Amino acid sequence: MDWTAHLDAGEKILWEGCPAPRCYCFRNWRRAFRALAGGGLTLLLWLLPAHFPWRLPLMLAALGTALWFFPGGFVRARLQWNTVFYAATDRSLLAVGGCFPCRLLRLPRAAIEKVDVNWLGKDLATVAVWGQGGRNVEFSCLEHPHRLISLLSEHPPLTLR
Numbered sequence: 001m002d003w004t005a006h007l008d009a010g011e012k013i014l015w016e017g018c019p020a021p022r023c024y025c026f027r028n029w030r031r032a033f034r035a036l037a038g039g040g041l042t043l044l045l046w047l048l049p050a051h052f053p054w055r056l057p058l059m060l061a062a063l064g065t066a067l068w069f070f071p072g073g074f075v076r077a078r079l080q081w082n083t084v085f086y087a088a089t090d091r092s093l094l095a096v097g098g099c100f101p102c103r104l105l106r107l108p109r110a111a112i113e114k115v116d117v118n119w120l121g122k123d124l125a126t127v128a129v130w131g132q133g134g135r136n137v138e139f140s141c142l143e144h145p146h147r148l149i150s151l152l153s154e155h156p157p158l159t160l161r
Contacts, residue, residue: 001085006094006104015148016087023124023141024084025077038066086139088151093129093137107131115152117145127152 003013041062048055084097093112095105111131118126120141127139127148139148 001087001096003087003094006096006106007089008091011089011091014088014090015151016085017139017142017145017148018085019081019139019141020124020143021078021081023120024081025074027077027126027141032070035066035068035070038062038064042066084140086142086148088148095137095139105135105137107135107137111135112152115149117149125149 001016001018003016007013039062042059045055045059045062080098083102085095087094088109090109092109093107096102107129108131111133112129113132114130116128116130118128120126123144125142125145127142127145128136129138129152130136139145142148
């Protein structure tokens, strides 16, 4: 990714990365259970008598919920994955990503209050960084995040899970 449009004058990139594709796309797999609940509710509503006045709208809402949370969530994450990039500079942390629309998150390194590392595997982690004023940046599903963690270790407290 070309970061020049997002950097201040004289700012240098110390680290850059992007999320691992499978981890990023399936990171919210627990939401698929909501799809099972929506599908079960659709089935129960199908069994109601046909003269029940709210049967069809409730069935459509439950079916829509099931489709959004099961295949829809995975498809949305896959479409977003192509646009997600992370960087750490000598002055700030940057995250570009999402689609519909793409956005830039910037957290000055001087404003870092807390760093939380959640290990998902041997060389796979999600790094969440909280700053002053409730602003935060999350680096989801990083492969080999050790360089970023070492850059952030100078900003205590660092929490490893």
